[in-house]
Amino acid sequence: MKSVTLSLLQSAANAFDFGGPVLCDAHHYGEGHINDTFVVWREDHSKRFILQRINTDTFTNPVGLMENVCGVTRHLRAKILAEGGDPARETLNVIPTLSGSTCYLDADGGAWRAYDFVEDTICLQQVGSETDFRTVAETLGKFQNQLADYPASTLHETIARFHDTPNRYANFEKALAADALGRAKNITSEIEFIHAREQDCHVLLDQLAAGEIPLRVTHNDTKINNVLIDAATGKGICVIDLDTVMPGLSAYDFGDSIRTGANDCAEDEPDQSKVHFDLHLYEVFAKGYLSTAGASMSMAEKKSLAWGARLMTLECGIRFLTDYLEGDHYFHIARPDHNLDRARTQFTLVRQMEEVFDQMLEIVCPDNH
Known part of the structure; x- marks a missing residue:
């Protein structure tokens, strides 16, 4: 442009x-x-x-x-x-x-x-406190709840197949088969990591197809800076950046917030020993989100939120690694292997979520998982 x-x-x-x-x-x-x-x-x-x-x-x-x-x-x-x-x-x-x-x-x-x-609003660029994170969660949950009766299928898909995780997996396989820059030989463990989770990629869309969870109006880019907070009261008041509002799953919005907010590391942290999924922050966000969105959600949909955290993080890692294989043309890079570092950080978070997944389910769906 x-x-x-x-x-x-x-x-x-x-x-x-x-x-x-x-x-x-x-x-x-x-x-x-x-x-x-x-x-x-x-x-x-x-x-x-x-x-x-x-x-x-x-x-x-x-x-x-x-x-x-x-x-x-x-x-x-x-x-x-x-x-x-x-x-x-x-x-x-x-x-x-x-x-x-x-x-x-x-x-x-x-x-x-x-x-x-x-x-008279504040736009946070990162989570400064648990209170901030809960405020964002409550505001996004309210947004979801207010749109629960909006006919999601009438919305345009502004970016085609944006959170279609099986399609992201298929695109990765194409990039791997082409191996345009000969990079595949350096990432065998990352390739194995993705291949071992092929079936996971289908979990949410299979639940939607089976009628277990509903199609929703979703924001699809639920970073903390897309919630405006009232400068006087500290309460979240307005969800902004509605370009990617389209048909989706509540698990997408919940999961993307967890992916970006429930850890204390940079998205492109090269040292994987510094990458930590914070189960406590996950719980803070989950309780805030469900306090405003939970009334319109079934037990199955609440359970799907934990899967959303896993799959949005896995999907993002797959996208970073796909871009790495294709020559870094989609995500802007500031150094060689930047997208590889990003992918590894997402995969570390996924691995850590898998280790505590029963607890993640318990938090969003007590005594029903």
Whole structure:
């Protein structure tokens, strides 16, 4: 995609109904790596907004994506109002274009959208305390619960087969067979690790196919920085970055949060002796999540959460190792073997989860596993 100039940004901003002219700042806002995010102000500085250029290399159907976002936020707004909440703060509010569209397509084919800025919030980049982690869990669980009656099958799949673990396994096998860079000989133990868990890759989708667990509206990117926390109360109030909201399983969202939050190591830690899965943090998150989402979940679905932690971590490791075999073209690397280190860290976490899996099941589904 072309770089964003001030004139391109201003012309995009002029397409939206901000209630008057706005001032643009061409400096990127926030920590996101996929979309281009900016803040624009009304000329009198009475209100500010988020203006984003959607990455159409990653999200090839921006109109469908925005249909998802508008449908889901409309549903959330009704639930928040019924609960006596404040929909201006507790969900994203899409600003339409002057012609009434949900997004603006520029002359270069770029797709833009705008939201109200949610003021007086904190966006954490990492877990600072157990309280933070529980707050994120409660907020994501509430998001899940509020969308429990949304018809998930009506949503567009914004990234095809994103958490289809058997398909990720198949892609790994293709990369291994091709061995384009001759790297397979250096990773025999990692290859064996994946091959030994081929059947695990099918567990969740088999449960869905059998009707044991429901299709859900899921966020699919439940990092801690996708929850806004109220600066005054410390409570989680709003789930953001809804680009990957699509049909999925609650185990995906739960599992990805555990993968990224229930350990004290960097995702690319080269020293595997420093990698530790923290069962206590898993329990903190599980209790917070189930306190808000549990009412709409069956026993089988609660059990699936523990599998979600294992499989989202395994799947991520498989993706890193696939990229390593293919020449590091998907995940940005800062050093040779960066993706191999990332994969090894995920596999260490999986191994440690397997050792305490009975306890993980007990935590999410006491006395019923």
